[in-house]
Amino acid sequence: MMKSRSLSFYLLAAFFALFVLFLYGPMITIFILSLQGPDGTLTFPIRSFGFYWLGQVFQEQRVGNFVEPFKRSIVLGLIVTGLVASMSTLAAMAFRQRFRGSTVLFYLSIAALIVPSILISLGLGVMFQLLGWSTSWLTSGLGAHLTWALPIAFLIMLGIFNRFNPTYEEAAKDLGANDPKTFWEIVLPLILPSLIGVSLLTFTLSYDEFTRTSLVSGQYNTLPLEIFGMTTNVTSPALYALGTLTTLFSFTMIILAYITVSQLSKRQRG
Amino acid sequence: MSKTWTVFKPYLLAAPQAIALAVFLVFPIVLIGVVSFWEFNGYSMTPAFTLDNYIGIFTSQVTLKTYLNTFKFVGLVWLATLLIAYPVAFFLSFHIKKLKWQVLLFLICTIPFWTSNIIRMISWVPLLGKAGLVNQLLMGVGLINQPLEFLLYSDFAVVLGMVHLYIIFMIAPIFNSLMRIDRTLITAAEDMGASGFDVFKEIILPLSAPGIAIGSIFVVTLVMGEFVTVRLMGGGQAASIGKLIQTQIGSLQYPLAAANAIILLTVTLVVVFSILRVVNIRKEL
Structure with a gap:
């Protein structure tokens, strides 16, 4: 028994x-x-290493203007996070x-969460068309983001309140x-670490959202939409550089979320 | 505290979320239903009650083929995610003993989910392309003489991309249900002389069925309306209903797109309810 278990352990560990x-x-x-260096291409082998393409991202003529879409994504992300x-x-x-x-x-x-995302895009598009409004990232785009980020945050919050000890709250009420x-x-300080974690994750969800927003963002693109547009016309490693930068940005958010949750809840317990 | 306040409190608290979902989810989908019966004269839509949009879909060979192709993607991605996710979740919940490590390894699986889907798709290009790393390696060791072309811009690439994007939706619920299995049940079964395989078949698999069901619902519904992966990884050849609807929206054929969306939604709901009939997921929620 022991021997067969250790064999399956190694097989599964390799699979993992x-x-x-x-x-x-x-x-x-x-x-x-x-x-890569300036002589870099879209594939291997690599001729030289360097930070050339990361710098090129900020040159407008290389990848188009991504600063404006980035700003829009940040603003939209903050609004979505606050609401959600x-x-x-x-x-x-x-x-x-x-x-x-x-x-x-x-x-x-x-x-x-599970409705095919194209229906959200289509539905919001039709709704705005019939109401005579024009779609934009700040209105229809916001709606699309809410349908995705809100249920996820809600499910996490349900879990948080499931483990929430109501005695402190009752004590406060007993005291008038x-x-x-x-x-x-009482409640807010106790859930604050989790709430900050949820907020950071919500922001990341909104910042990276593409499918639901793609058809209803109106005239101005958010960052993921801008990147999608670049896939067809940018053929230099600048595209990868931009991808790397925005992924690192998301990583920072996620790591911050985990650190906040673990540190703050540790302090609460101690 | 007055009694009325206690009664109304939950409604007041739940109202913002309920209103947001009503405005941005329910109302738009109702509108899709309405518009799917409207007429389309080539450049604009007019209120009417016609079944032409639906008849057009069911009599078009191309559209029906697109539906079949979509179901093919759904089936393949579902099977692949299940076959990969189950061993991964099993390994995490039964072979990793320390909770700290379980959480850490599970987090490693979830992190990519929070990053951009588009970037995750683009990342496959330098690996799978004609001059990509996989082809270079295979040719380097002499396994093939010509680069494999099916690796990118093909149905294979679409399935691979979707498995990569959506597998976490299968891992998380299965992991969750495996973690909830009472470990004493397994000890008891082993004491009674059950083999490792018996334990898996009689205890672990039935008790993890709800997790499989929830994961399946997520994967099926996500793949059903897919159009981004199909476009980026399929390179124009691959077809899916999501992509068809997207094209129809692009040319402002809203009633046709709406009729397709309603059929898509119906099929999705049928699949979801069939899964719910087979497996009882109440306990997991």
């Missing part, structure tokens, strides 16, 4: 290692390819007691604190 390679291999490839963080916290708090329609809202949130006071002084 291959899987991680599959997951990260392509990403590492473009990291390496973006670190507050909406999902409130909704998750509502779910701590039974109320009529809670099942409907729960399944609606799941539906928002009203609901808003209890929220600001």
